[in-house]
Amino acid sequence: MSKFWSPFVKDLVPYIPGEQPKLSKLVKLNTNENPYGPSPRAVAAMQAELGETLRLYPDPSGDRLKRAVADYYGVRPEQVFVGNGSDEVLAHAFHGLFQHREPLLFPDISYSFYPVYCGLYDIDFRAIPLNDDFQIDVADYAQPNGGIIFPNPNAPTGCLLGLGAIERLLESNSDSVVLIDEAYIDFGGESAIALVDRYANLLVTQTLSKSRSLAGLRVGLAVGHPDLIEALERIKNSFNSYPLDRIAIAGAAAAFEDREHFERTRRQVIDSRETVTAAMEALGFEVLPSSANFIFARHPQRDASEIAAKLREQGVIVRHFKTARIDQFLRITIGTPEQNQVLLDSLRQLLG
Ligand code: PMP
Secondary structure: OOOOOOHHHHHHOOOOOOOOOOOOOEEEOOOOOOOOOHHHHHHHHHHOOHHHHHHHHOOOHHHHHHHHHHHOOOHHHEEEEEOOOHHHHHHHHHHHOOOOOOOEEEOOOOOOHHHHHHHHHOOOEEEEEEEOOOOOOHHHOOOOOEEEEEEOOOOOOOOOEEEEEEHHHHHHHHOOOEEEOOOOOOOOOHHHHHOOOOOOOEEEEOOOOOOOOOOOOOOOOEEEEHHHHHHHHHHHHHOOOOOOHHHHHHHHHHHHHHHHHHHHHHHHHHHHHHHHHHHHHOOEEEOOOOOOOEEEEEOOOOOHHHHHHHHHOOEEEEEEOOOOOOOHHHHHEOHHHHHHHHHHHHHHHOOO
16 A cells, blocks of 8 residues: 555455466366367457558457447447457446446356446445355346346356346346346357347346457457447547457457357357266266356365365366355366366366
């Protein structure tokens, strides 16, 4: 702390990103990255940008990417916002849409960046417990005019809420913005983007970090009513007038255009998730039903932090949260079949 800080900085509790270990030989199953590489078409599009044109500023509206997203989802480009990772898109939404007098509602056990943004933008919040099965019960969410946010599938549980329940939530909270954070939707759920033309209070965010394997590029997006998108554009243009650099715009647009690579790799991850789930259950783990590229599992007789530490000794890193109610769970990213095999062999060995 220093006398030079703005007063509110001393109370900020920043987000701590998952570990990016410096050793390369580890089986890294801790931060939900895609085990397969990005689309070769995306890589070629980025390489084509690496030259003379970098002396020019990028397109301040990122139109090429907005068009690619709009085409993919059958919406209009003015319904699309793009930014530097969905974390930044979420930050602009908190800033531009959630600073109300009413508290923001989100599940107790969800993405731990939400309370951080509430701290940053001075937003009151109420965290609503998940039900006994770790599911979101939409009947628990009633907000007359404020905001509601949750990941779907939820993180770190991986549990999915269906579109029917989402519609009930939108209808019963029609004067609040409902933000659905679909970071993991491509691994098993139906996107609520299908509903944006019917609900002016719905904003959906997505990322290219997971199903499109571009975590290192930092690209995220939001889709919603043009009025909600305009709020995000105003915030962005008051902060940084370029959403993304030229390389990111080109690579992200090409990633959306390469449907074949996307479909094939996400299918591989989904199939592996089912294999890993069955094998973990055979080892005695309880695994929550996952629609994401990770599973959330606990062993009834063994301590989760101990399992995580022992896996690490064997070169496998998974995520353990010390948070109440989930401190006996491990969140394990689905890897390649070879990585999953190393995980399962290590578990078999350490469970004896
Ligand atoms: N939402 C959720 C639920 C996440 O788990 C993550 C990844 N940590 C993000 C958003 C942010 O993803 P990114 O900034 O890489 O787009």
